[in-house]
Amino acid sequence: MIRKHVIALLIVPLLAACGAAQTSSPTPIPTQPTANTLPSATANPSVTLTDGLNRTVTLTGPAQRVVSLAPANTEILFAIRAGSQVVGRDETSDYPVAALSLPTVGGYSGFNLEAIVALHPDLVLAGGINTPELVASLEHLGLTVYYLPNPTTLEEMYTNLETVAKLTGHETEAAILVDSLKSQVAAVDAKLKPLSFAPTVYYELDATEPTKPFTAGPGSFVDLLIDRAGGINIGAELSSQWAQISLEQLVVINPGVIILGDSAYGETPEKVAARPGWGTLTAVQTGQIFTFDDNLVSRPGPRLVDGLEALAKLLHPDLFK
Amino acid sequence: MLSVEILTVSYATRRVLDHVSLEVNSGEVLALIGPNGAGKSTLVRAVSGVVPVESGYIRIEDLSRHYDLLSLSPMQRARLLAVVPQAASMPPAFTVWETVLMGRTPHLNFLGQVSAKDESIARLALQKVDALDLSERRVGELSGGEQQRVLLARALAQSTPILLLDEPTSNLDLHYQVGFMETVGTLAHHDKLAVLVALHDLNLAAHYADRVALLVGGEITAAGTPQQVLTPELISTAYHLQVQVIQHPFADVPLVLPGNK
Amino acid sequence: MMQQGQDGSRPATMKIHPYLYTLLFLVLAVILSIAIGSVYIPPLDLGRILIGWLDRATFSEPLKTFAFILTGIRLPRTALVLLTGAALGCSGAAYQGLFRNPLADPYLIGVASGAGLGAVLAMSINWPYSFWGLLAAPVAAFIGALLTVFLVYTLARVGKTVPTTNLILAGVAFGSFATAITTFLMLRSTGELHRAIAWLNGGASQAGWEPVLAMLPFLAMGLGILVLSGHALNLMQFGDDQAQQMGLPVTRARTLILLAASLATAAAVSFSGIIGFIGLIVPHVIRLWFGADYRRLLPLSLIGGAGALLLADVIARSMIAPQELPVGIVTALVGAPFFLWVLRRAKNQGYW
Numbered sequence: 001m002i003r004k005h006v007i008a009l010l011i012v013p014l015l016a017a018c019g020a021a022q023t024s025s026p027t028p029i030p031t032q033p034t035a036n037t038l039p040s041a042t043a044n045p046s047v048t049l050t051d052g053l054n055r056t057v058t059l060t061g062p063a064q065r066v067v068s069l070a071p072a073n074t075e076i077l078f079a080i081r082a083g084s085q086v087v088g089r090d091e092t093s094d095y096p097v098a099a100l101s102l103p104t105v106g107g108y109s110g111f112n113l114e115a116i117v118a119l120h121p122d123l124v125l126a127g128g129i130n131t132p133e134l135v136a137s138l139e140h141l142g143l144t145v146y147y148l149p150n151p152t153t154l155e156e157m158y159t160n161l162e163t164v165a166k167l168t169g170h171e172t173e174a175a176i177l178v179d180s181l182k183s184q185v186a187a188v189d190a191k192l193k194p195l196s197f198a199p200t201v202y203y204e205l206d207a208t209e210p211t212k213p214f215t216a217g218p219g220s221f222v223d224l225l226i227d228r229a230g231g232i233n234i235g236a237e238l239s240s241q242w243a244q245i246s247l248e249q250l251v252v253i254n255p256g257v258i259i260l261g262d263s264a265y266g267e268t269p270e271k272v273a274a275r276p277g278w279g280t281l282t283a284v285q286t287g288q289i290f291t292f293d294d295n296l297v298s299r300p301g302p303r304l305v306d307g308l309e310a311l312a313k314l315l316h317p318d319l320f321k
Numbered sequence: 322m323l324s325v326e327i328l329t330v331s332y333a334t335r336r337v338l339d340h341v342s343l344e345v346n347s348g349e350v351l352a353l354i355g356p357n358g359a360g361k362s363t364l365v366r367a368v369s370g371v372v373p374v375e376s377g378y379i380r381i382e383d384l385s386r387h388y389d390l391l392s393l394s395p396m397q398r399a400r401l402l403a404v405v406p407q408a409a410s411m412p413p414a415f416t417v418w419e420t421v422l423m424g425r426t427p428h429l430n431f432l433g434q435v436s437a438k439d440e441s442i443a444r445l446a447l448q449k450v451d452a453l454d455l456s457e458r459r460v461g462e463l464s465g466g467e468q469q470r471v472l473l474a475r476a477l478a479q480s481t482p483i484l485l486l487d488e489p490t491s492n493l494d495l496h497y498q499v500g501f502m503e504t505v506g507t508l509a510h511h512d513k514l515a516v517l518v519a520l521h522d523l524n525l526a527a528h529y530a531d532r533v534a535l536l537v538g539g540e541i542t543a544a545g546t547p548q549q550v551l552t553p554e555l556i557s558t559a560y561h562l563q564v565q566v567i568q569h570p571f572a573d574v575p576l577v578l579p580g581n582k
Numbered sequence: 583m584m585q586q587g588q589d590g591s592r593p594a595t596m597k598i599h600p601y602l603y604t605l606l607f608l609v610l611a612v613i614l615s616i617a618i619g620s621v622y623i624p625p626l627d628l629g630r631i632l633i634g635w636l637d638r639a640t641f642s643e644p645l646k647t648f649a650f651i652l653t654g655i656r657l658p659r660t661a662l663v664l665l666t667g668a669a670l671g672c673s674g675a676a677y678q679g680l681f682r683n684p685l686a687d688p689y690l691i692g693v694a695s696g697a698g699l700g701a702v703l704a705m706s707i708n709w710p711y712s713f714w715g716l717l718a719a720p721v722a723a724f725i726g727a728l729l730t731v732f733l734v735y736t737l738a739r740v741g742k743t744v745p746t747t748n749l750i751l752a753g754v755a756f757g758s759f760a761t762a763i764t765t766f767l768m769l770r771s772t773g774e775l776h777r778a779i780a781w782l783n784g785g786a787s788q789a790g791w792e793p794v795l796a797m798l799p800f801l802a803m804g805l806g807i808l809v810l811s812g813h814a815l816n817l818m819q820f821g822d823d824q825a826q827q828m829g830l831p832v833t834r835a836r837t838l839i840l841l842a843a844s845l846a847t848a849a850a851v852s853f854s855g856i857i858g859f860i861g862l863i864v865p866h867v868i869r870l871w872f873g874a875d876y877r878r879l880l881p882l883s884l885i886g887g888a889g890a891l892l893l894a895d896v897i898a899r900s901m902i903a904p905q906e907l908p909v910g911i912v913t914a915l916v917g918a919p920f921f922l923w924v925l926r927r928a929k930n931q932g933y934w
Binding site: 475 | 741742810811812813814816817819820821822823824826827828829830831832869873874875877
C-alpha cells in the first residue's frame, strides 16, 4: 500500500506537469473554433482507416457524435471545425472554451464507461494518453474507437489533423488549417533565419524538489520546439522524455534562459530566485526567467505551432520586433 | 509407557542433550529437575517432536502396542502424547471451551469438525482440572493459574496415554502450585497416565513425583526416588550451591534448603 | 454449572447471526452497485428491465441503453469487484492468522510488488493490440506475484521449517527491491507510464466478463482452501510448537494456506490492480464484531470483503461523477475512519 503511494507520489506530479495541467491560457487563438460548417460531401461517405494500435476502423459516414478522450484530440476537433459534432470530453479538455460546456466522461483517475455509452457516440477518439485496455473495453461495448497516436514531429501532428478530418468529414477545413499552420511555422523559421546565437534553455516541468527538478528530455515536443525556436535544450542530453536533473549539473551547465513550464503550479521567477542555491545561475541574475503555458507544448495538437512561436519570441525577442 | 533412549539433540554445533535415556511408566509421575540451561525444555520439546533429534529413539508402549515416535506424523504423535507448555502463551481471544476443544485435533479431520463424543471428552477434561465453570470465559480474562489449568485440560482432551509438562507451575503462587500438582498426581495415579514433568522447584518435585531424574548439562546424572536423587551431594554438584536436605516433618519426603552447615 | 447446552455447544443463534448480517450487507452492496452509477437508471426502469429479461423482451430506448449499461458494464464490474473484495478480505484474514500479526495484509510477502513489477515489465514491451497482447499485463502480473511469493518462501526457508519472522523480513526486503525496480522502470519509460499508473491504482481492468471468468478458477481454488483452513489457523494462534503438539503438520498447513491466499490475491490483483486497506481492515472489523474463531472469520471476511469493496466502488463511481476516483483512495478515505470508529467502540479490546 505504502509502496504504491510512493510510486504515485513520485510519478503523478511529473505526469501532471507533462500533460494534464489545467490552466487558463492567455495565448492567442490561431483559429476561431466556434463557428462550424457542415461536413464536406463526398461520393462515398464510408471511411476505413488504420489507427495507432494497428486496428482497422470503419465508419459508415462522418462521425456525428464524437467523444474525445484527450485534450489534444478535443483541440484538434474544434480546430478543424468539428466542434459541434463533439458530445463528450475528458475532464482535462479545457480548450477551447466552448469545450468546457460539454459533459465530461472522466479522465485521469479513470474513465466512466457508463457515461460514454449513455452519450451514444458513433466515434470515440482516444489519444496517446489513453490505455489500450480502455480502448479494448470500449470496443467490447460495441463502440467505434479510433486511437490517435501521439505524434513525434510537426508533420505527424498535421497527419493527425487530416486523420481526424477524415473521421469527421472536415477534410477541406483541415487542409486550410494545415496550410495556415505550415505558413505560421515558415514565418517563424524566416524570422529566425538571421539567428547568430542560440541560448541554452532549461525548461522546467516540476520543481517539487528544487535540488533535482524535472525537465524535458529528448524525444519530447518541448525538446523539438526549443530546437526549432532557436534554442538549445539542456535536457536533450538526458536519457528520458521526463528527465530529472540535479541542481549541481544545472549550475555547471548554467543555462542562459529558464522557462517555467510549471508556472501553472505557482512557480514564479521570484520563487526561483529565492530557491537555495539557484542564485548562482546566470539566468537568475540577469532575469532571464519566464513563465510559460505548458499546454502549448505538451498537448500534441495544432497549438504546438503557437507554442513554437511563443518560444521563438521568448528566446529571440529582438528578431520579432 | 514412554521410553527415551540415548537421545542426542544439538542446536547448530552445541550439543544440548547427550545420550539421554529415561523411562516413564503409566501410573507414575517422573519429575525432570536440573539447573537452568540443563536441557529440560529441550527434552520435552524433542520428545514432543518439535525439535529435530540427532540420534536416539523415543518409543511408546500403549495397550500393548509399540510405537516409534520419531517415525510418526504430528497427528499420530499427538494421539499418543500431549504437552502442557511452559508459561501461558495462549491466544487471548478464544474461549476456554474453544481452546479445550482444540485439544481434540488429533482425532478430527482438517476442518476440525467435532462430534458429541469430542464435546463430552472436552467437558470431562475441564471437569478433571476443576475448570468447567470457566468454559464461556475468554482465555485472556483468566488468571495465570486458571490458564495453566485450561492448558492441562486441553492436553487431557487429546486423550493420550502420555502427558508432558514443561515447568507448568513456574508462574503460579503456592496455592495454585499445590493444587495443580495434586491434579497431575491424580491423573497419573488414578487415570494411569505416564507423566513427565519438568520442574524448577525441587521440593515440589520431592512432594509429587514418584521418581526424579536429574539433568545436568544435557546428561542424566541421577535417577530414582526423590530420596535417592535429592541428596546434598548430587544437588550441590548440579547447582553449584551448598544445600542441606532434611526430612519433611510430616511427610515421607526430603526437603532441600540452601545454605552451609 | 453447565453454561453451555446439553450438547456442549453454544446457542445456535450465535453461529448463524454473523452470516445473516454479513450476507445481508453483501446483498445490499450488490443492489447498490447495480442500481447506482454515473448514469441514473430510475428504479422503475431497473425493475422493468429485470422483468423484461425474464420475458426475454426486447427493449426500446431509453430502456435499451439502460439494459446495455447494466449487462455490459455494471454487472461485470460488480462481479469483478465482488470477487476482488472477497479475495482480499479472505486472504487478509488468512495472512493475519498465519503470521499472527495484526498488521499483516494480503500484500505482506510481496504479492503486490511482484505483480506491479510483472505488469510494468510487460507494459515496457509494445505488445500488439490483440487478445493476447492485452492479456500480457495481467498475466505477467499474476506470474510476477506468484514468483515473488515462491522466491520469498524459498529465501525464508531454514531447513525444513519456514519461520514466519523470516517470511515477513524476506517479503518486505524483496518487496522493496521489486518496487525499486518498478519505480526505476517507470522513471525510465516514457509512453506507457500512464498505463502503469492506471494499473497500479487499480483502474486498468477491461470491461466485460473476460476478467471475471479469468480470475474465477484461481479464486475458487484459493478461497476454497482458505475457507476450509479455519481450524488449522485456530491452532496456529498457539504458535508453531503448540500447534504441532496438538497434531497439526504446521509447515505443510502453512505452505498450503500461503499458496491459497497468494493464488487468490495474485489473480485478483492482476485484473483489478492493487487495492489497499480492504485486506487489512475487513478481517479486523469482523474479528471485533464476531470473534476470532478462524472457522468463522475466514468466510465472514470473504463476504465482508466483497461487500466492503463493492460499497467503496459505488462511492468511487458516484462521489465526483461522472469522474471516477481510484477505489484504493476510497477504501482508505472511508475505511480508515470507519475502522477507527469500530475500534473505539469494540468490546473485544485487545483480542485482535
